[in-house]
Amino acid sequence: MPRSDTTRPRPAWFFREYEPVGIDLGSPAAVAAYDRNQGTDPDADDALLDRLGVVAGSRLVDLACGTGSLVVQAARRGAEAHGVDVSEEMLAFAQARAERVGASAGWHRAGFLDYVHRAGHADVVTTKSALHQLPDFWKQQALLNVAGMLRPGGTFYLWDVIFSFPPADFEERLQRWIETAGRPEDQGFTRADFEAHVREEFSTYAWILEGMLERAGFEIVSHAPRTPTHGEFVCRRR
Template structure:
């Protein structure tokens, strides 16, 4: 097992909700409406993932993307720091009948890839668990996982509003997206995210991606509080 320096960030003591038990995972799966099988299938098609490709899903959560990628015939490595999440995802995969997924309990900073470099790395709504210094370290590690010209897809809560407008922009975001208790992510959930997790600005992420050795092919600011990037490893 790889040992890390005493100063290394502990992803297993993540900010926010750690999803240690099955009840929390079920709520997450219900609330994560951006990650339905249909939407993940559309992303797999958009990325042109197919048989003979290899894919790492970092922050795989309840497995919807990993399963849809595996259904194409690609070999998938599903990585998450929560064993409860992985168990839930494994159960889904078994019900679907896919066997070409390997599950790993690890994070951006601790996953140790034992096989050849892969064609795709995908991470959605997970990188924000890391402070910016450690996001940069994670992106360097992601680049090392990819073959030359490999594809990296990132989607997360990343802010494109003017920094001076942060208070009004965050309040408007929470007002717009929060749901009543029991029907989705609540205002308290989003307040906790802003207060305790590490979403950052688009211009910061874009600088990190470039320094990590990626060419940004597409950058989409879906709202002032969400962004997605399609990147190619430069060499």
């Protein structure tokens, strides 16, 4: 079973990371639907792992690992792979995925803010479609934690809903994204899901994340805004 990798009790003012925002993922059925809607693709996972140089013997930590596909693919190629998530349901799904293919990985119930990596410095830390669950103040603390678990020169990969449009254009750009990205029920994330993301979650601008990454001790190797609403950062710990 996944173990709890957290530190001492937090003060009352600390962000409640275990109270998720956005889509309700509190049941096995909801997690299975999330996995389907997310479009899990082992080939895409392998392509990303190739880009990041994850090979046999590499140590990878995937924060907010969700249903675990990236962790499983890393483990299958011989990496020491760790999946971290606050959701017991997500971790159970991920562990079952690993067991089906005979992959051995470490599963840890913890969050961006309180995960303590005890297995030696990581070579690669990844997070996809999850950092937006933290307000900007807490994103900065999370990035400091990421830097602390990476070896010097190690790689941090971030993919998320990241805004690269001019702030003055926010209404037009967000409305266009919601209208084009929403899918019918059972065919993907719906328009209501994207509306809830904008209303209740904490996606931010690329230029804000750039400053946070630099202050956390990262050199930005590349920044690719794939669309005005999505993008990735590949960073190296200084």
